[in-house]
Amino acid sequence: xxxxxxxxxxxxxxxxxxxxxxxxxxxxxxxxxxxxxxxxxxxxxxxxxxxxxxxxxxxxxxxxxxxxxxxxxxxxxxxxxxxxxxxxxxxxxxxxxxxxxxxxxxxxxxxxxxxxxxxxx
Amino acid sequence: xxxxxxxxxxxxxxxxxxxxxxxxxxxxxxxxxxxxxxxxxxxxxxxxxxxxxxxxxxxxxxxxxxxxxxxxxxxxxxxxxxxxxxxxxxxxxxxxxxxxxxxxxxxxxxxxxxxxxxxxx
Numbered sequence: 641x642x643x644x645x646x647x648x649x650x651x652x653x654x655x656x657x658x659x660x661x662x663x664x665x666x667x668x669x670x671x672x673x674x675x676x677x678x679x680x681x682x683x684x685x686x687x688x689x690x691x692x693x694x695x696x697x698x699x700x701x702x703x704x705x706x707x708x709x710x711x712x713x714x715x716x717x718x719x720x721x722x723x724x725x726x727x728x729x730x731x732x733x734x735x736x737x738x739x740x741x742x743x744x745x746x747x748x749x750x751x752x753x754x755x756x757x758x759x760x761x
Numbered sequence: 762x763x764x765x766x767x768x769x770x771x772x773x774x775x776x777x778x779x780x781x782x783x784x785x786x787x788x789x790x791x792x793x794x795x796x797x798x799x800x801x802x803x804x805x806x807x808x809x810x811x812x813x814x815x816x817x818x819x820x821x822x823x824x825x826x827x828x829x830x831x832x833x834x835x836x837x838x839x840x841x842x843x844x845x846x847x848x849x850x851x852x853x854x855x856x857x858x859x860x861x862x863x864x865x866x867x868x869x870x871x872x873x874x875x876x877x878x879x880x881x882x
Contacts, residue, residue, distance in 0.1 A: 644855070645768040645777075648863060650870055656766075698871045719869055726866050730859045734765070737858035738851040742769060745847050748840055749771055750819045 642746050644735050648727070653696040655727065662689055663716060663724045666702055672714045690714075697723070763867050765856050769848075774817040776848065783810055784837060784845045787823055793835045811835075818844070 647656030658679075665675035676686025694700040701720030705713055716724065746752055768777030779800075786796035797807025815821040822841030826834055837845065867873055 642769060642771045645770050645775075646855070647766040647768075648763060648866065649766055650763045650867060651872060653870065654766075655866075696871055697869050698873070698875075699869070723866060723869065726862050730862045733858045733862070734767070734855035737854045741847050741851045741854070745769065745776075745844060746771060748818050748820070748844065749774065750817055751772060752819070754819075 642742050644731070644738065644742070646731055646734055648730070650696070655693075655723075657731075659689060659693060660724060660727045662686065663693075663701065663720055666690075666714050667716045667721070667724070670713050670715060672702065672704055675714075763863050765852070765859065765863070767852055767855055769851070771817070776814075776844075778852075780810060780814060781845060781848045783807065784814075784822065784841055787811075787835050788837045788842070788845070791834050791836060793823065793825055796835075 645657060647654055661679060662675055662681075665678050666672055669675050669678065672686050672690055673683045676683060679686075681689075690702045690704070694702060697719060699719045700717055701723055703715055703717050703720075766778060768775055782800060783796055783802075786799050787793055790796050790799065793807050793811055794804045797804060797810075800807075802810075811823045811825070815823060818840060820840045821838055822844055823835055824838050824841075825836075
């Protein structure tokens, strides 16, 4: 299935499916390192993305307690949950607005034409 | 100004603003290497992107004559022009569908809040 990969550029700040997934997993797991691990990311990388996100917004999106045996806990702030939900709505609205055009492009792909020809045999 | 950066994933084939710009510049300059140069790309890189694009679609998007002192000429096929136009329509429709949501996110950015506070002084 073809799909739209969508990233928002706000000046130097970028927000796309990777950061959205990280936020979603932080909400789900209650931990930055667990969320990063689920995405095959190092602890350091996950923390640095969270710090970047928090610095880009006026209010931190992720609230965390570093340290402790369990590595502290983390959760989305109200704004974090809002940003994640807004991004998911943006993805859905954009995908639905361009569904017909994507289908028109898909029909021109080499694989589609080959599949169609083999069906006709 | 915030904007949407949009890429289509068709299985292993990806099409985004970079390839769209390359097609647009090939149409404008009549040359793959001139188009690549305008994007700060090596001759080899531009050719390899064109070959990848042509292989992904059932009909080549770029028709070229390699060689000669001028490096041969290149132009978009009818399908190439169609794919480029479709992508531009997809970008415009998606951007307009999510304008309000992007504005809602933009208001939460650190830079926006800072700008707003300095205006109030």
